[in-house]
Amino acid sequence: MLFSLVTIFSTSFILALSGALMPGPVLTVTVSESTRRGVIAGPLMILGHGLLELALVAALLAGIAPFFTRDDVFMVVSLFGGILLLWMACSMIKELPTLQLHNTDNEKKSRSLVLAGILLSLSNPYWFIWWATIGVGYIMYATKYGLLGVGAFFSGHILADLAWYSLVSFGVAKGKRYFSDTFYRRLIFVCAAFLMIFSCYFFYSGIGKGYSVLQLHHII
Secondary structure, three states, X not given: OHHHHHHHHHHHHHHHHHHHOXXXXXXXXXXXXXXXXXXXHXXXXXXXXXXXXXXXXXXXXXXXXXXXXXXHHHHHHHHHHHHHHHHHHHHHHHHHHHOOOOOHHHHHHOOOHHHHHHHHHHOOHHHHHHHHHHHHHHHHHHHHHHHHHHHHHHHHHHHHHHHHHHHHHHHHHHHHHHOOHHHHHHHHHHHHHHHHHHHHHHHHHHHHXXXXXXXXXXXX
């Protein structure tokens, strides 16, 4: 049994790490906030992300995975995500003229990173799809070993996220001593631009899925 638990943990870690390495809204905000909050930004983002995922694992164990694969749910989450990311991007751009790298006022303006981790995860429809398909498959396998199996799966998954985002925050926070205010503003602008791109993609995905739903109802 110990070998099986180690296998569950290690495969969950590797799979989650491969996903964490891909760019997305959580990574983008982690980079921008690490310049303000320092090395703690990544762990705080993953704390919010992990709390949400823990609740989601419990929900999937309760059997609601099919709900997350519904087209109408995908559409609503996509549109919500598009609005949230667009708002965050516009807020970042609005702050650009007054941003200074070594200004404590920037830290006071920073959002709650735990809440940001939760909201940014909720705003991503593909996060739901992953958990409702790949994630639930892993969970069902892990349940053969009881709570220890589920615990091995979840700890491997969340530790991969924590390791990568902590490394990102550490690199950005320690490297900011070499940043000028101009470079800092450009970095925040690039992060905002990426959020806008993700926002447009989520809008496109949500509207496309909504059109498909309407077409299906029309045919029926």
